[in-house]
């Protein structure tokens with residue numbers, strides 16, 4: 001225990017907001033991975049100035065700090081691997097400024113993502129990034145991970161909506177990045193550097209976010225195919241025409257088996273081996289034009305059924321299968337290794353063929369689904385570690401998967417990030433020059449190495 005540091009932190013925030021009891025430490029020892037790691041203290045600052053004070057104390061005593069939003073991350077990013085303090089941003093949940101006429105909102109980093117969008121909705125605006133966890137994850141976590149969601153294919157990801165940030169570096173200095181205007185090119189783009197830095201460069205305390213007009217209407221198409229190859233060919237046709245869909249989601253045959261086992265998607269025709277959900281949004285008048293273009297694009301070899309939903313209830317019924325998948329896969333095995341690889345859209349068939357090969361050669365249960373319009377698939381390897389050799393086979397499968405993705409011109413993670421879980425694969429993707437520059441950038445922001453140690457960079 002780092003007693004002088006804990007005493008200083010306790011006297012800074014008081015015992016209610018600097019907690020050392022076992023219950024609180026246990027609660028903040030976990031995220032959405034199976035791993036656990038106990039912090040020595042959990043801190044709940046209320047303001048930017050308090051965060052500055054906490055970092056200055058931590059720097060003085062070399063105490064590791066792990067920032068945390070809602071702990072919904074699935075790569076071990078919010079785990080306090082080196083002990084020290086967890087800095088929870090959940091009490092920093094104030095909207096500091098809302099300017100609908102300027103289409104911006106300035107928030108503290110503990111605001112819940114979906115609540116930001118709800119505020120914007122009152123002026124028919126929206127904050128588009130929509131990770132599946134948005135009802136409870138926090139904007140600071142989204143910024144740190146550069147989170148995306150199903151609508152990224154049309155609207156982009158978190159980084160596309162950040163005008164500026166306020167943050168505290170590892171030396172306790174306040175850093176203000178970006179602008180509040182829609183244009184601004186002075187100096188290096190430190191905003192983009194901080195977004196996606198996974199809490200290793202600075203603790204983000206405030207963000208100025210861009211809002212856009214809220215789409216008036218939505219419509220949804222659900223297409224069942226005889227094979228994954230046929231579905232991938234349809235994705236290419238969809239992405240190759242001029243009406244940009246607002247979501248293009250894919251489910252493979254194993255996903256369909258999983259949702260059928262839960263009693264969902266009963267209306268799928270026999271022989272369905274892959275499913276696409278294609279959504280459009282925009283002005284009410286534009287919807288029929290968009291739908292017609294997308295229906296034409298979806299038509300082709302292997303299409304077994306094409307359904308459309310134009311009112312909210314029928315759309316929700318069509319989405320039901322896709323939305324039930326994440327909990328369905330969690331229930332299928334004691335351990336779910338959830339990858340989120342990305343390949344160029346034309347390479348999706350190569351990726352799916354490699355997944356089939358891994359499944360057969362290594363006798364693994366693998367369920368794949370996700371954001372096909374971005375070439376971003378969640379590849380879930382479902383493992384029972386009590387079965388002899390299964391964990392080791394899963395590791396070999398991952399290696400094969402990652403090498404296929406990189407050989408196809410893709411990337412190891414489209415939205416989950418690296419955290420602690422994937423750090424040893426980073427050097428497969430980043431060349432030594434890029435990795436060395438990134439290490440040196442980390443040293444500039446955090447010379448004492450106290451911010452989120454054990455994350456992002458491969459073991460030396």
Ligand SMILES: Cc1cc2nc3c(=O)[nH]c(=O)nc-3n(C[C@H](O)[C@H](O)[C@H](O)COP(=O)(O)OP(=O)(O)OC[C@H]3O[C@@H](n4cnc5c(N)ncnc54)[C@H](O)[C@@H]3O)c2cc1C
Pocket residue numbers: 031032066067068069070071072073074076077078089109130131132133136137138139140141142143144145146147148149150198199200202203204205326415416419452
């Ligand atoms: C059911 C489910 C669905 C999901 N769907 C998606 C999805 O569609 N798209 C997607 O991208 N992700 C998804 N995720 C993953 C996760 O929700 C996102 O990564 C999210 O951005 C994490 O937010 P959080 O507030 O929970 O952050 P946490 O998990 O608490 O933290 C995530 C990382 O951010 C750092 N961090 C947190 N706050 C700050 C801060 N203020 N300053 C600096 N660093 C900080 C942490 O140290 C950690 O490294 C999903 C997770 C679940 C469980």
